Amino acid sequence: MPVVRNAVPGDIAAICRFGEQHVAPHYAPLIGQEAADEQVRRFWNDTQITRAVTRGLVVVAEAEGRLVGVGQRGRRVPDRDSDHVVYKLYVHPGLRGHGIGPRLINALTEHMDADKVYIEHFVQNERAGAFYEREGFKVERIEQGIVWRSRPINRP
DSSP states (O other): OOEEEEOOGGGHHHHHHHHHHHHHHHHHHHHOHHHHHHHHHHHSSHHHHHHHHHTTOEEEEEETTEEEEEEEEEESSTTSSOOEEEEEEEEOGGGTTSSHHHHHHHHHHTTOOSSEEEEEEETTOHHHHHHHHHTTOEEEEEETTEEEEEEEOOOO
16 A cells, blocks of 8 residues: 655655656647646646645655655645645556545645645546546636636545
8 A cells, every 4th residue: 555645855856757757648648748748847847846845735655665646735826825726636547546546635635724625637637527526526617728626625
């Protein structure tokens, strides 16, 4: 069973590699190769990941010494008291459906001081939409090809 934990600086290179290996191939059929590559360049680079890990916004799932999932939280308006958002939630394709995604969400939301969490995904990403529906996220709006969903934060 993978361990879900807060990311530490020693995870940064592995998180960047995870994004390079899995994010663009996942998105290319949905939004095109160029846009998928841009997602990796913008959001999975050393600068972005280092900033998020240093601020305590990233959790990882690890199995047998390798990274198998990544989650990142943030605020809709960074550095402001605004809505809590899960901006990254990715599980290794070979391990999807094994409960890692819900565990990553729980690890992210346990640090949130709010009653509601938002998540966003591309309209074309029907698999993500179905997963988020199962996890209790309801569609709030769709804007510029992005579906915004929310759900109450589940407290133990």
